Amino acid sequence: MSLYAGTTLLALFLSALFSSGLVAQTDVKIILEGKGTMKSPLMLARFKGEGPVGALPSQGRVIARKDFELSGVFNVADVEPLEGKPTPDPGMAGTVRVEGTVQQGDGAAFFRFHGQAIDVGTGEVALDRTYPFSEGTLRETMHRFVDDVLEALTGERGIAETKIAYVRQEGRVKEIWMMDYDGENQRQVTHDRSLALSPSWAPWGTELAFTTFKRGNPDLYLFDMTRGASYPFSTRPGLNTAPNYSPDGKWIACTLSRDGNAEIYLISRDAQTARRLTRNTVIDTSPTFSPTGREIMFTSNRTGSPQVFVMDVEGLNQRLVTIEGSYNDSPQWSPKGDKICYAARHDGIFDVIVMDANGSNPIQITSNAGHNENPHWSADSRKIVFSSSREGKRQIFMMNADGSDVVRLTSDGECFNPSWGPRPKARLAVKG
Amino acid sequence: MRKLLVSNHLNRMGDTVMSLKPRFASVALIGLAVVLALAPGCASRKKVTSEANVQPPPAETTTPAPPKEEKVLPPSTEETGERFSLEDAFFDFDDFSLRQDAKSSLEKDGKFLEKNSRASIVIEGHCDERGSVEYNLALGEKRAHAAKDYLVSYGIPATRLTTISYGKERPFDTGHEEGAWAKNRRAHVVSK
Numbered sequence: 001m002s003l004y005a006g007t008t009l010l011a012l013f014l015s016a017l018f019s020s021g022l023v024a025q026t027d028v029k030i031i032l033e034g035k036g037t038m039k040s041p042l043m044l045a046r047f048k049g050e051g052p053v054g055a056l057p058s059q060g061r062v063i064a065r066k067d068f069e070l071s072g073v074f075n076v077a078d079v080e081p082l083e084g085k086p087t088p089d090p091g092m093a094g095t096v097r098v099e100g101t102v103q104q105g106d107g108a109a110f111f112r113f114h115g116q117a118i119d120v121g122t123g124e125v126a127l128d129r130t131y132p133f134s135e136g137t138l139r140e141t142m143h144r145f146v147d148d149v150l151e152a153l154t155g156e157r158g159i160a161e162t163k164i165a166y167v168r169q170e171g172r173v174k175e176i177w178m179m180d181y182d183g184e185n186q187r188q189v190t191h192d193r194s195l196a197l198s199p200s201w202a203p204w205g206t207e208l209a210f211t212t213f214k215r216g217n218p219d220l221y222l223f224d225m226t227r228g229a230s231y232p233f234s235t236r237p238g239l240n241t242a243p244n245y246s247p248d249g250k251w252i253a254c255t256l257s258r259d260g261n262a263e264i265y266l267i268s269r270d271a272q273t274a275r276r277l278t279r280n281t282v283i284d285t286s287p288t289f290s291p292t293g294r295e296i297m298f299t300s301n302r303t304g305s306p307q308v309f310v311m312d313v314e315g316l317n318q319r320l321v322t323i324e325g326s327y328n329d330s331p332q333w334s335p336k337g338d339k340i341c342y343a344a345r346h347d348g349i350f351d352v353i354v355m356d357a358n359g360s361n362p363i364q365i366t367s368n369a370g371h372n373e374n375p376h377w378s379a380d381s382r383k384i385v386f387s388s389s390r391e392g393k394r395q396i397f398m399m400n401a402d403g404s405d406v407v408r409l410t411s412d413g414e415c416f417n418p419s420w421g422p423r424p425k426a427r428l429a430v431k432g
Numbered sequence: 433m434r435k436l437l438v439s440n441h442l443n444r445m446g447d448t449v450m451s452l453k454p455r456f457a458s459v460a461l462i463g464l465a466v467v468l469a470l471a472p473g474c475a476s477r478k479k480v481t482s483e484a485n486v487q488p489p490p491a492e493t494t495t496p497a498p499p500k501e502e503k504v505l506p507p508s509t510e511e512t513g514e515r516f517s518l519e520d521a522f523f524d525f526d527d528f529s530l531r532q533d534a535k536s537s538l539e540k541d542g543k544f545l546e547k548n549s550r551a552s553i554v555i556e557g558h559c560d561e562r563g564s565v566e567y568n569l570a571l572g573e574k575r576a577h578a579a580k581d582y583l584v585s586y587g588i589p590a591t592r593l594t595t596i597s598y599g600k601e602r603p604f605d606t607g608h609e610e611g612a613w614a615k616n617r618r619a620h621v622v623s624k
Contacts (some may be wrong), residue, residue: 135612167565174601195601197565211569217596218569236587239573239597242566260577262570283570299567306528306567330564341566350562373564417565 027384043097043120045081047194048265050135053111056135058112060142062104066182067160068098070407072382072400076418077298093121098149109134117149127152139184147423148280158285159378160334161424164385165189165199165208166396167417168354176210176223181378181420183409187221190230200243200252200419201421208419209233209252220254234267234274242286245269246293246313253277253287254295264298266313277315289313290357291337296340297321299329308342308359321359330374336381339401343373352386354401365403377401379423385409455490518544518553518621521579525560528574530582534619535609538579540557541621545565555579556620557597560602560613570599579619 006044012228019392035356044065067076072319074096099116099412105111108264111133117127127149130169133141145158150158159181168177168188176189176196192214199210212230218241220234234240238257243254251266259276264284266275278284283306286299297310303320306329322328327345343351344364350371355362366372369391377384378398385398396410396418437552440567449595477554485575518541530538545551555570557579 241569286566287572329567
């Protein structure tokens with residue numbers, strides 16, 4: 001515990017930054033950038049190599065550096081490794097220093113990464129951990145280290161280990177694809193040679209629900225990543241679309257039209273029970289669970305055009321949420337529960353809006369850059385992935401939840417419908 | 433601090449954002465008014481006479497109908513050697529109510545189905561590229577159902593009419609302007 005005590009100030013600053021954007025302490029250095037994003041300085045040392053480790057230190061550092069940049073929390077500066085033990089430097093309070101060493105492991109193809117995060121102001125080591133890895137797992141090892149650093153400094157893990165599912169179109173064929181959160185490792189998931197759409201992650205992170213036309217009708221299928229195979233989940237007549245898992249993974253909210261009209265249903269994950277939640281003659285679709293699992297937000301055109309509504313999980317107490325705009329669709333409840341992102345059409349253009357979960361304080365966070373749609377939160381509620389036509393064909397981009405730091409993630413084919421996966425289950429790392 | 437950030441953000445957005453609120457509100461009102469105006473306008477019912485039902489369908493049409501601009505020849509009809517056209521119904525943006533031209537097209541389809549009592553059709557609902565995958569799949573189905581309901585009210589048994597929605601995923605024109613969009617907002621009628 002004493003190891004972490006020295007970083008209290010820094011942690012306070014960072015957690016305050018995460019939760020409300022307020023400055024908790026006055027003696028930390030604050031850098032204001034762009035739309036008021038406050039970032040903490042991070043000195044990232046050149047990674048050292050011990051033994052025959054080739055280019056692994058520099059390759060690993062490139063990955064870690066990008067992760068720290070994309071975290072939205074740090075301004076990264078490149079420095080030389082520390083010589084000797086860290087000493088307190090009160091003038092540098094609020095600054096983080098990260099050190100890394102790649103060592104030869106047991107056997108030619110095995111290595112160890114030893115990483116440290118140091119609070120420069122106090123000289124305290126906030127994280128000191130060693131990770132065994134092989135050449136093929138360098139990337140995920142670096143992602144895990146960065147997430148560990150963020151957890152040590154802020155109390156909350158980062159999202160460097162998460163993945164994003166999306167739809168990629170080639171010609172008339174649309175398939176589900178997946179990539180790391182930073183756009184690396186893009187790989188095809190479905191091979192239906194048809195229309196595969198609307199991927200949605202199971203909360204345990206190894207299953208996707210999606211819509212596919214491979215048997216002619218828009219059916220819901222589940223893709224099991226551990227088996228690399230998909231199987232039918234709901235193939236009722238009419239629409240089987242817009243899946244979204246409940247936080248406990250026991251239910252999948254979706255749109256069915258077996259009654260002749262698009263209605264929102266809950267289907268149990270074992271496919272044994274289906275509960276209808278909406279009853280009317282209008283369109284109800286795109287359900288999204290609240291993180292408590294007690295409420296569902298959705299799109300309905302019952303007022304004449306698409307708007308965002310919310311209801312209890314039993315289907316009761318249905319009410320309008322979006323109070324501005326004539327066309328609001330694709331709501332996504334943030335994992336923290338306090339915010340909603342959605343796509344609004346205004347003046348013929350689609351843009352991403354973030355608002356409070358009760359519908360107040362809507363803020364447009366994209367603008368003047370083509371159509372921006374399909375917003376989806378990261379697991380830490382700090383980033384949003386979305387599709388945009390700002391560079392021509394639709395591609396996947398991500399940004400901070402205030403609209404800053406937009407990064408393009410895809411460039412091939414036409415890509416849309418991004419769905420950001422959950423954090424992987426906690427894995428054990430060897431304490432250093 | 434937060435408030436400051438927000439206002440900075442809005443200022444950066446400039447006029448676009450600042451003018452959104454009033455415009456959004458007025459558009460919503462107009463939208464509501466349009467819906468209210470459209471609501472009573474149901475499809476006019478046309479009952480098919482029993483005469484028409486018992487009339488034997490011509491096995492082969494010797495004189496093909498003169499070609500029209502919106503004529504559609506599904507591949508399956510060419511395979512069977514039949515010569516006829518099925519017409520598609522077109523829609524306004526984010527709308528599934530049948531316009532007068534859509535009703536006229538569907539009435540022609542209804543006549544064909546009367547004459548060819550063994551023919552069955554698939555009505556595909558399609559949308560333009562604007563809006564989400566999920567909403568447009570539902571909207572496309574609404575369009576297909578609107579066309580189907582009209583044909584049923586015309587007198588065609590529902591058992592001969594199948595519907596499917598492709599939403600915005602199978603556009604007829606991949607352009608990004610109203611000319612293309614107008615072509616893509618349709619109930620596409622295909623012989624089975």
